[in-house]
Amino acid sequence: MSDRVVSAVRSKSSVVASATALVALAACGPEQEPTAGAPMPATTSEAAAAAAATITPDDLYQKISVLAADSMRGRDTPSPEIEQVATWIGEHFASLGLRPGGDDGSFIQRYALRQMTASVESSSIAFSNGASLAWGTDVMALGLPRDGSTSGPVVLVSGSGDPAGAFADLPDQAQVFVFAGPEMEATRQTAWAGLASALYDAGAGQVFVISTIAGTPWERSLARSQQGSRVVGELDPDRPVTMNVREGAVRAALAGVDVDALQSRHDDDLEVTVLEGLTVDSDIAIQILDDASAPNVVGILEGSDPALRDEYIVYSAHMDHVGVGRTVQGGDSIFNGADDDASGTATIMEVAEAMASLDRAPRRSMIFLLVSGEEKGLLGSAYFADHPSVPVEQMVANINADMVGRNWPDTIVAIGKEHSDLGETLNRVNEAHPEIGMTAIDDLWPDERFYFRSDHFNFARKGVPILFFFNGTHEDYHRASDELDKIDTEKTARIGQLIFYLGLEVSETDARPQWNPDSYAEIVEGA
Structure with missing residues (x-):
């Protein structure tokens, strides 16, 4: 039984308690008889x-x-x-x-079951104003990011709401920075999958979510991300994976942008802003840690x-x-x-x-x-x-x-x-x-x-009816x-x-x- 598929924490005590109750219930229950009028199974x-x-x-x-x-x-x-x-x-x-x-x-x-991660040494994110974000220090991905080189204008997305149709005018290969507010830490990457998909469908080159995590928690997350992900078969080139960026690093790179105002908009409607004259070159390389x-x-x-x-x-x-x-x-x-x-x-x-x-x-x-x-x-x-x-x-x-x-x-x-x-x-x-x-x-x-x-x-x-037998x-x-x-x-x-x-x-x-x-x-x- 996998505990990696959903994030909900299981209550083992409630399961065991239910089991105990059922033992008593089954012990005093009547013996079953075939239902009247039901077809006789072929298994008799x-x-x-x-x-x-x-x-x-x-x-x-x-x-x-x-x-x-x-x-x-x-x-x-x-x-x-x-x-x-x-x-x-x-x-x-x-x-x-x-x-x-x-x-x-x-x-x-x-x-194929390869363990892969983004290479710290071979990945870079450079702004046209001379600023940069260091992979493995300022940036991480909880999954495997889209690899390859992309270059495009910086686009800021803030607020919340239905992303359908919101990015019709998104510049091609836009480097999108999403200001999610502190709630991002509670919901993590899964909460942004729909938004990232909409952005990539609209032609974004890379999608970055601003994180307010700092200090030891950020370092621990970085270490986990560099352990890599197990990938079955070939990588999906269209995977809508977001990357997390330290808020402090973004503040330095986006000098003149009111980051606090953008972070505070998480309950408002989606807003898309193109920063004229500022571009980003993203060059991300995937490293195979274990080719199994x-x-x-x-x-x-x-x-x-x-x-x-x-x-x-x-x-x-x-x-x-x-x-x-x-x-x-x-x-x-x-x-x-x-x-x-x-x-x-x-x-x-x-x-x-x-x-x-x-x-x-x-x-x-x-x-x-x-x-x-x-x-x-x-x-x-x-x-x-x-x-x-x-x-x-x-x-x-x-x-x-x-x-x-x-x-x-x-x-x-x-x-x-x-x-x-x-x-x-x-x-x-x-x-x-x-x-x-x-x-x-x-x-x-x-x-x-x-x-x-x-x-x-x-x-x-896939559409196959199932029954799952489980104690x-x-x-x-x-x-x-x-x-x-x-x-x-x-x-x-x-x-x-x-x-x-x-x-x-x-x-x-x-x-x-x-x-x-x-x-x-x-x-x-x-x-």
Whole structure:
């Protein structure tokens, strides 16, 4: 489970408290019976039951013990250990007879993962009046700035409001300085993404946001910015990244400009001022700190129905974790990630075994996807969604498992139930299989925005209906104490059986899952 995708701070105590309450609730709840009049799922055959029974606690324990071993050193992305994990999973898929879905006929899909930053030595910002701004001292970017050389007049933007149409007369390659006021420190760069996009669309060469941070906080931000950003694939030349500039340096460079007046306009309408006769030459060079790559693992089980085998159900989990940290907690520095997400990875591997054991393959095809880079910002799944083994339009559903080995023994949260009729399908399957003893419930923590924080989101934004199976966080989340001995493999096996039945039901049903129109408009069209 990535904590890098949204900035909201999670309340772990509230999650654990909800888990405790649910244990009591589930213990006294009545046994579910199939809803009267509901269609009988296709998953109630003896063959399906025999396949589901191959998902066992012992098998899960064995797989998680490999993934969460100290020798895997927390499965960081990139690292030799995540490569070992990917190779092991690929060999397992091959033993099941799955078809490779990676690069060049292999099970491994690779993506470039370069660590890059702006070069302090090779980047410069020079004013025609002789002033300059020193990169790495006066200027920084929280992302990767637009590289290359641009030259244009200085334009001052102050105030707030809708930027649409506000920059129609912006000079070509304008060097824009945005006076955001002290609020800039509270909102940081994300608040200016829309403004920067509008400015770049109007032909700006570079966009700088004036920062009032000074002293030690500024120095710390500078140091973080020079550690660089991990970039998947090639750089987008049109990325709307702003740069932050020390207010003191701007005051010196823009002698005669009333900076205080401009900074105080942050609640007024947008105002655009071109400084006649003053230009800036920006020359920004990107430096590669680490030219690496990382693996995804892709195995495909071909469907049996000629009319439906070109449609795919994607099972996913992330095989990476956060690596090795500072030595804490009794001298342990390895973040094993047994729950996050060795539990989900092992579960998807078990589901693949169960599907492959069926005498007749499911009608639709299945993709079993284990990704890296989730903990760095959903990198691997984003790359797969943009470079899929099959067209995204042919993917009918994504079933994602991230942290399914802890907390309540008989309850699992299925995030996304309300957004498509996959929720109804899950309810139907759940009711048809009371023998599993696992109840899938709605999202308990909508304010935590977990929907946007695991790999399923990269499928949802492409229009693929999703369900995300998640047991909530706990006191060991992203700590060295997330160890194998705390995993409830008996519970995890029952979750594996439930999502096996779910995928089989989606495969055997003639109609594809359908989005709820309002959710589609918000999540897909609004992405």
